Amino acid sequence: MPELRFGVHSGQQYASFSEALELWRLAEELGYDWCSLFDHLRPPMGGPDGPCFEGPTLLSALAARTERVRCALLVSGVSWRHPALLASAAATIDHVSGGRAEIGIGTGSADLATSQYGLPHPPGRTRVELLEETAAVLRGLWDGGPFSFRGKHFQLQDAYLRPAPVQRRLPLVFGGAGPELLRVAARHADVWNSLVAPPDAYRARCATLDRHCAEAGRDPGEIRRSMTFRALLVEHEDELPARLAGLRRSFPPDSPVWPEYLVFGTPEQCVAALQPYLALGVTDFLFGARPPVDRVSLTLFAERVVPELRRLTEGTPDAQDRARLGGPHPGRPRGRVVPAVL
Numbered sequence: 001m002p003e004l005r006f007g008v009h010s011g012q013q014y015a016s017f018s019e020a021l022e023l024w025r026l027a028e029e030l031g032y033d034w035c036s037l038f039d040h041l042r043p044p045m046g047g048p049d050g051p052c053f054e055g056p057t058l059l060s061a062l063a064a065r066t067e068r069v070r071c072a073l074l075v076s077g078v079s080w081r082h083p084a085l086l087a088s089a090a091a092t093i094d095h096v097s098g099g100r101a102e103i104g105i106g107t108g109s110a111d112l113a114t115s116q117y118g119l120p121h122p123p124g125r126t127r128v129e130l131l132e133e134t135a136a137v138l139r140g141l142w143d144g145g146p147f148s149f150r151g152k153h154f155q156l157q158d159a160y161l162r163p164a165p166v167q168r169r170l171p172l173v174f175g176g177a178g179p180e181l182l183r184v185a186a187r188h189a190d191v192w193n194s195l196v197a198p199p200d201a202y203r204a205r206c207a208t209l210d211r212h213c214a215e216a217g218r219d220p221g222e223i224r225r226s227m228t229f230r231a232l233l234v235e236h237e238d239e240l241p242a243r244l245a246g247l248r249r250s251f252p253p254d255s256p257v258w259p260e261y262l263v264f265g266t267p268e269q270c271v272a273a274l275q276p277y278l279a280l281g282v283t284d285f286l287f288g289a290r291p292p293v294d295r296v297s298l299t300l301f302a303e304r305v306v307p308e309l310r311r312l313t314e315g316t317p318d319a320q321d322r323a324r325l326g327g328p329h330p331g332r333p334r335g336r337v338v339p340a341v342l
Contacts, residue, residue, distance in 0.1 A: 001313060002224060002283045006306050007034025008298065009074060009228050011290030012053040013043035017061070020053070023293055024062050028069050030302035034286065035062070036072035036104075039081075041117060045257065048116060056089040063097035071097045074193060074228075074286075075175035077108025078130040080119040083137035083154060084161075091142065091165045099166035103138070104173035104193065107131050107181055128180045129153060135172060135188035142170050173226070177205050186212035189223050191284065196229035196262050199276040206280055226284035227277055229262040231270050233297040233305075240264060243296075250292055260288055267304035274309060285309070 008027040012020055024035045039055035042048060055073055063071040071093060076086055086103065094101040107127040114121045122130070133151040140147035145160035174185035177194040185192050186209060194205060206225065213220040232247055234240050244264060251257050263273040274285065287301055 001281065002221075004310055004313060005033040005070075005224075005284045006031075006302070006309075007036060007070070007072075007284060007286040008032050008289050009036045009038075009286045010293075011043070012037050012055070012058050013040075013046065013050055014291045015051075017053070017058070019291070019293075020058065021062060021065055023289065024066055024069065026295070026298070027289075028066055030299060031306070032069060032287075032302060034070040034072060034102075034284065035066070036074040036102075036286065037062075039073055039076040041119075045255065056086075056093065059101075060089075060093045060096050063093055063100065066097075069100065070102055071100045072102040072173065073104050074173060075104030075106040078105055078134045079108055079121055079127055083134040084141060084156065084159065086134070087138050087141040087161055090138070090170060091161055091163065094165040094167060094170055095163065101165070101167070102171040102173055102191065104175045104191075105131060105134055105138075106175040107178070124178075124180070126153075128184065131174075131181065132184050132188075135184065138172060139188070179208055182209045183212045183215075185209065185223070186218060186220075187216045191224040191226050193226035193228060193284070193286070195260060196227055196277075199280065202227070202277060203280055224283045225281050226286060227282050228260070228286040228288055230257070230260045230288040231262050231273075231297055231301065232264045232294065233267055233270055233300040234265065235300065237266060267300050267308075270301065270305045271308045274305070275312070278309060278312060 008023070010020065010023050027035050037055050037059050038044065040052060041054075043050040043052045055076070059071055059073055090101055090103040107124065107130075108121070110121050130153055133154050136151070137149055137154055137156065140149060140156075141159060141161040142165050144162065144164040146158040147156060147160070148158055149156040169190070171190040172188060173191040173193055174181060174189040175193045177197070182192070182205070192209060196202075197205065209223070210220045213223070232243055234243055263270045287298060289298055
């Protein structure tokens with residue numbers, strides 16, 4: 001199977017810039033491969049007046065202050081950000097980071113920001129059309145132009161995006177699990193991400209993606225499979241009651257965060273819980289770490305879970321090929337670029 005990647009999906013709500021930067025630097029020190037932010041005007045959870053930094057702006061600042069981790073936006077809803085603006089922001093972040101950017105798009109879901117700010121949220125069918133056209137426009141502009149496009153929702157004429165991204169193919173991430181999104185992802189995605197689901201439900205998602213890939217004449221192995229989850233990890237099981245009590249003080253019983261938790265337990269139990277997804281082809285495991293950040297779990301995952309999951313994939317043909325040839329990221333830099341320092 002392809003080389004595994006392990007990441008931290010960090011939310012930018014209820015945190016200062018210094019706290020966001022501290023988390024990303026911690027992730028880099030712990031050996032994580034990827035860090036990502038969401039793209040919302042308000043916190044996805046909590047009250048309508050909570051603090052929340054703008055996604056691409058913060059992503060650029062964090063990219064300038066890290067050295068190795070992939071820097072991703074996970075994900076931007078296609079109904080309220082024109083693809084030319086997103087393409088330009090992505091190319092800029094790719095230069096700031098020295099070729100480490102990955103950009104995610106999705107159909108988006110209605111939240112309070114839709115009504116608060118009057119952002120458009122068209123019907124699902126229209127958002128799928130926007131997703132397809134956004135992917136085409138992003139690819140076309142990232143190629144450097146001139147690019148013309150005549151779609152139902154977007155029209156471009158001899159458009160240029162200069163400078164082009166550092167990466168020859170800036171990785172495009174699709175976030176979501178709906179059948180229509182998977183149909184579009186099968187044609188355009190480099191990475192497909194979704195929230196954790198029970199193994200049988202996740203297997204069904206994979207089967208849908210595979211079927212759409214076959215219809216599109218594409219090898220499903222070309223698309224990395226990424227899963228975002230949370231875990232509360234403890235060194236010893238007798239520590240769990242106190243840690244769980246603290247977590248319950250952070251989130252009410254009806255919080256939508258609870259289904260994102262895959263395991264409450266030891267690193268060994270986390271490895272066992274993740275193995276079915278490894279067997280289903282997941283290549284990118286993203287640890288959800290929105291504030292309040294659980295540094296203990298982040299550290300235990302990096303030091304105890306990641307090495308074991310990597311060991312489980314050693315000896316596969318892909319792993320042997322990487323040992324001989326080296327394992328590139330999905331996007332290949334055009335050349336060595338020194339990241340900017342702001």
